[in-house]
Amino acid sequence: MIRPSARLESLPKYAIHELAVIKRRMLSEGVDVIDLSAGDADFPPPAVAVEALREAVGDPAMSRYPFQVGLAEFRRAAAGYIERRFGVTFDPASELLPLLGSKEGLLHLALAVLNPGDVCVVPDPGYPAYIGGALLADAEAELVPLRAEQDFLVELEELPPEKLARTGLVYLNYPNNPTTAVAPLEYLERTVDVCRRYDILLAYDNPYCEITFEDYRAPSIFEVEGARDVAVEFHSVSKSFSMTGWRLGWAIGNPDLIALLSRIKTYVDTGVFMAVQKAGAAVLDEAETLVAPLRERFRERRDAAVRALADIGLPVEPPRGTMYLWVPLPSGVGSAAFAKEVLENQGVVLMPGTAFGQGGEGYFRIALTVDSERLTEAVQRVGRALERLGAPRA
Numbered sequence: 001m002i003r004p005s006a007r008l009e010s011l012p013k014y015a016i017h018e019l020a021v022i023k024r025r026m027l028s029e030g031v032d033v034i035d036l037s038a039g040d041a042d043f044p045p046p047a048v049a050v051e052a053l054r055e056a057v058g059d060p061a062m063s064r065y066p067f068q069v070g071l072a073e074f075r076r077a078a079a080g081y082i083e084r085r086f087g088v089t090f091d092p093a094s095e096l097l098p099l100l101g102s103k104e105g106l107l108h109l110a111l112a113v114l115n116p117g118d119v120c121v122v123p124d125p126g127y128p129a130y131i132g133g134a135l136l137a138d139a140e141a142e143l144v145p146l147r148a149e150q151d152f153l154v155e156l157e158e159l160p161p162e163k164l165a166r167t168g169l170v171y172l173n174y175p176n177n178p179t180t181a182v183a184p185l186e187y188l189e190r191t192v193d194v195c196r197r198y199d200i201l202l203a204y205d206n207p208y209c210e211i212t213f214e215d216y217r218a219p220s221i222f223e224v225e226g227a228r229d230v231a232v233e234f235h236s237v238s239k240s241f242s243m244t245g246w247r248l249g250w251a252i253g254n255p256d257l258i259a260l261l262s263r264i265k266t267y268v269d270t271g272v273f274m275a276v277q278k279a280g281a282a283v284l285d286e287a288e289t290l291v292a293p294l295r296e297r298f299r300e301r302r303d304a305a306v307r308a309l310a311d312i313g314l315p316v317e318p319p320r321g322t323m324y325l326w327v328p329l330p331s332g333v334g335s336a337a338f339a340k341e342v343l344e345n346q347g348v349v350l351m352p353g354t355a356f357g358q359g360g361e362g363y364f365r366i367a368l369t370v371d372s373e374r375l376t377e378a379v380q381r382v383g384r385a386l387e388r389l390g391a392p393r394a
Contacts, residue, residue: 007135007136011131011132011135012131014128019339019343019351020037022344022349023343023349033347034349034374035349035370036348036350036351036366036367036368036369036370036378037351039177039367040367041244041298041367041368043242043294045243046241046242048279048282048290049241049243049246049279049280049283051282052279052281052282053275053276053278053279056274056275056279059275061274062275062278063274063275064274066098066272066273066274067266067271068265068266070097070098070277072093073277073281075093075096076092076281077282078092078096078098078250078281079091079095080284081284081285085209086219086220087223090252091255094258094259095252095253096251097251097252097258097261098248098249098250099234099251099265100247100269100271101249102207102238103249104269105249105261106127106129106205107132108268109169109201109203109260110134110136110137110139111133111137112260112263113168113169113201113260114134116138117139117166119139119142119163119167120134120137120139120140120141120142120167120169120170121142121154121167121169121171122141122142122143122144122357123146123154123171123172123176124144124356124357124358124360125146125178125179125353125360126173126356127205133169142163142167143358146179146359152176152181153181153183153187154170154172156194156200157194164194167198168201169203170195171205172204172221174188175208175209175212175218175319175322176322178324178351178363178365180322180324180325180326182212185219185223188219188224188227189224192224192227192230193226196230199230201230202221202232204220204221206221206233206234207236207249208321209240211239211240211298211321211322211323212320213299213320213321216321218321220233228254229254232251232257233251234249234250235249235250237280237283237284239323240287241283241287241290243280243283247276248272248277298368300372301368301371301372303318304372304376305376305379306318308375308376308380309325309327309379311380311383312379313386314329314330316328323368323369324367325366326363326365327364329362333362333386334361335353335354335361335362335364338352338364338385342381342385345385345388346385350366351364351367353365366379
């Protein structure tokens with residue numbers, strides 16, 4: 001009998017895929033399902049992306065292997081966007097790498113730099129690709145709990161020095177999925193300082209930098225002095241431009257670090273379809289204009305969901321970033337059991353906090369992926385589930 005590898009068996013279950021199977025069954029049974037699980041908004045992709053793709057697929061040159069070099073036009077557009085947005089400059093040829101979405105780059109970076117027994121710092125709760133990267137690299141995953149009383153920040157200096165001395169990689173993500181936390185610049189400065197002192201590579205996952213509200217502006221890690229020595233930052237067109245299925249992202253960093261990621265990807269894939277890169281270039285050239293209306297629509301949805309949650313006794317502070325709400329459950333209500341109750345009896349797909357690690361127990365995540373009316377309806381159904389469970393109100 002052929003058996004899975006121990007490496008594969010070490011991976012936790014990927015909850016979002018299991019929820020998709022249940023959702024499909026319920027839809028086939030005629031249930032009115034409201035899906036607030038994945039960060040996959042219902043907005044159409046930008047018209048400029050669609051038109052650029054339509055034109056590019058007619059060009060036979062776009063159907064050749066892109067390899068890791070990719071399309072020079074996309075590299076220039078991504079570097080230009082980074083310079084306009086953050087005021088930092090990167091060479092598009094040597095300090096930027098196109099990715100099949102930032103997710104694969106985040107995981108492959110772990111394979112490029114970690115050896116068996118090395119420590120990889122993973123936020124808990126956190127994006128599942130982080131723990132996946134650590135475990136598939138046969139590294140020791142150091143799960144750092146994200147706590148509300150610490151503003152959901154990973155404080156590296158709280159780890160023992162001997163642990164930091166063995167650490168090869170740390171994953172950070174602010175604005176944060178799933179907690180929606182944002183990181184002050186002074187926090188990023190002291191984190192970079194720790195990474196430089198201990199020669200730790202910092203994978204800074206920044207896909208929500210454009211989905212921010214009020215006067216908050218999400219920084220790049222490269223706005224911190226010295227970050228180029230130790231950091232690789234990841235970006236994507238998925239969330240900011242409603243292009244999740246297009247699978248297009250990029251990494252930036254110093255040439256030596258980008259070369260490590262490029263080298264391992266050479267053995268894994270042959271690059272992003274160049275027609276998609278052409279479309280991505282068109283979007284990034286107009287990023288500021290395209291993202292503004294989406295940001296406003298996310299804000300409207302956020303506010304509607306926050307009001308609805310307050311009405312059912314689950315008050316949350318309006319987050320300053322991301323397309324999510326991180327909602328604390330009443331004491332004694334387990335997140336996995338609650339998500340199952342809401343799905344099976346109310347037809348609402350939520351992400352239980354434990355889908356992001358045991359540190360997420362006691363929470364659930366709402367994605368702002370449907371309009372305000374449907375969000376309000378979904379939250380009202382959540383309230384009915386709480387009543388069925390006899391949970392106390394705040």
